[in-house]
Amino acid sequence: MTVQHVIIIGSGPAGYTAAIYLGRAGLRPTLVTGALAPGGQLVNTTEVENFPGFPEGILGPDLMEAMRAQAERFGTEFIHEDVVSVELVDGNGDGAGAAGTVKRVTLDSGDVLEAHAVIVATGSQYRKLGVPGEEEYAGRGVSYCATCDGFFFKGKPIVVVGGGDSAFEEALYLTRFGSSVTLIHRRDAFRASAIMVERARANEKLTLLTNTVVTGIRGGEAAPSGVAAAQPTVKPLSLNLGGLSLGGGLNLPAAPARAGSVTSVDIRNTVTGDTGTLDTAAVFVAIGHTPATAFLGDIVAKDDDGYVLVEGAGTRTSAPGVFAAGDCVDRTYRQAISAAGMGCRAALDAQHYLESL
């Protein structure tokens, strides 16, 4: 079998950018796109307004198609499958070569590829609430990224679900846009750091609603089955707030809903069992992400949540010749442009590695 220079796993902004750089360097990379979601997360969104170079914005699928075409122009070959495992093998295949100098990549069809370097750019999947209405209103009020979508909810009431640092960061950020932000958390204590909770408590626009779960998401015309029609106003609840003040947060004005967009959430107190409805134009789900790195097994070091660990600001993993970029590494920024930037770094790191062999 021919041992290739480099195989890239994943076809989001990180993977395509790595492919563009490696292709222009004459290394003819092979890019395994993933079987289900070629183009990555942006294929599931509509308008992208913060990727530089598009003053009027660009549709997510169009942006990813342009990246794919650019990678193809410089000689990238695409394989539309999933990678199921990566092994570090002996370079000679006879037990005499250096262990790990060749990376053996197995696809879900059973086909096997080999390369001297591998770039892992498999992204992450956001965790979902799993409640009625979540799928129906995804992109129409249900969002998993405040940085991406907060701007669309200027002057409207917003709900954030979650209790960790990310949820608090998102909630605080969203107070710049929303008329009010209600952070809903299922327990009475938060996983978030004390300083974040203090900041949230000090913010007049932000209400913390504890011991509460969202049980359904309702919308305008396209009300999901099994969920009753939207209520115009908030039903008062007798909730155990753990000493937190609701302030005026629950007396939100009804959102001027677009047809088929989110208008309210159903909520239930986990202690008393009381139920109610809270008007909102948006639900930001911030209950965590799962990096798509299980297929790597233990060939590279990962953190407890499965994010691949890299050296400093570079993209080198614990396995020489294996590099990682984008949302499968980055639990902080999670943006298309930051993933693309890291894809560039991975390509340059891989080039240097190949030159050193």
Ligand SMILES: Cc1cc2nc3c(=O)[nH]c(=O)nc-3n(C[C@H](O)[C@H](O)[C@H](O)COP(=O)(O)OP(=O)(O)OC[C@H]3O[C@@H](n4cnc5c(N)ncnc54)[C@H](O)[C@@H]3O)c2cc1C
């Ligand atoms: C709804 C939504 C809207 C967003 N809007 C914006 C926005 O407006 N602006 C912005 O900057 N960011 C936005 N983001 C965030 C942005 O999409 C991500 O930060 C970015 O896509 C991450 O790029 P990535 O290359 O790391 O991974 P991804 O885009 O997640 O791509 C990962 C790729 O890896 C593939 N893959 C996974 N496992 C395997 C495997 N085993 N074998 C082969 N392939 C595999 C997947 O199929 C996918 O193609 C949004 C995200 C979402 C979900």
